[in-house]
Amino acid sequence: MAPGADRAFGSVAGNVPFAAPIFDVALEAVADLPARVLLTTGHGIEDGRLAAPGPHVHVERWVPQADVLASASVVVCHGGSGTTLGALAAGVPLVITPLFADQPENARRVAEIGAGVRVGPRDPGAPTSAIDPADLRRAITDVLADPAPAAVARRVAAEIDALPPADDAVAVISAAVR
Numbered sequence: 001m002a003p004g005a006d007r008a009f010g011s012v013a014g015n016v017p018f019a020a021p022i023f024d025v026a027l028e029a030v031a032d033l034p035a036r037v038l039l040t041t042g043h044g045i046e047d048g049r050l051a052a053p054g055p056h057v058h059v060e061r062w063v064p065q066a067d068v069l070a071s072a073s074v075v076v077c078h079g080g081s082g083t084t085l086g087a088l089a090a091g092v093p094l095v096i097t098p099l100f101a102d103q104p105e106n107a108r109r110v111a112e113i114g115a116g117v118r119v120g121p122r123d124p125g126a127p128t129s130a131i132d133p134a135d136l137r138r139a140i141t142d143v144l145a146d147p148a149p150a151a152v153a154r155r156v157a158a159e160i161d162a163l164p165p166a167d168d169a170v171a172v173i174s175a176a177v178r
Contacts, residue, residue, distance in 0.1 A: 021130070022097060026076065027053055028133035029140065038068055066090075073150075074143050076136070079103035079110070079118075088115060091157035093149035095119060095139045099128045114152040117143060 023041060030037045031053035039059045041050065050059050065083065069075070069090035077083040079096040084106045087094050094116030096107035107118035119139045121130040143149050 021127075022078065022099065023050055025097075025131050025133050025136060027057065027059075029136035030057060033137065033140065035073070035144070038063065074116075074140060076140060079106040081106065084110065085160075088153055088156045089160045091150070091154040093143050093153045095136070095143055097128075097131050097136065113156070114148060115156055116149050116153070 023039070026039060027050060030039075033056075035056065037057040039050070039052075039057060040063055041059065041061055043061070052059050065086045069086055069092055072087075072090070072092050074095060075083065075087040075092050076095040076097070077087070079094075079098045080101075080103060084094065084096070088110075094110050096103070096110055096116060097119050098104040098107040110116045111118045117139050119131055119136050121128065122132055122135070123130065
């Protein structure tokens, strides 16, 4: 098997009618991909509704990201802040299919710095989840084959790791308020 891919759409997408089809798109895109794939659904997708296309794909409602990011070669997600920052902090490149909120901007920035790519629908008037599975599959295989996005993601991880701990901010804010 090739490197692992983590596919996450946060905890909200399954509850949003125009976004929920992205799960079926993702499963079709990875159906014969030679990789271990984890698809997390969050809440809103009934257990058993999504049938994994093969033994290489595991569908779970929720897993702690920190437990799987260390072994992921690419994260395919909707570009939510939690998954995007988690992947970058782990040094994992991204394929982002933005659905709503801050996700288009997150996808734009990730692509702009070279830590991954953005995939959208071919028809600009289509719902954001109307992505062609072939386009998504091509983006995944391109990111897996190109060492550049992984190198950029590792550099971002090193920058994040060099930041002071968030707990240090409390002391700085407290001092500024006094």
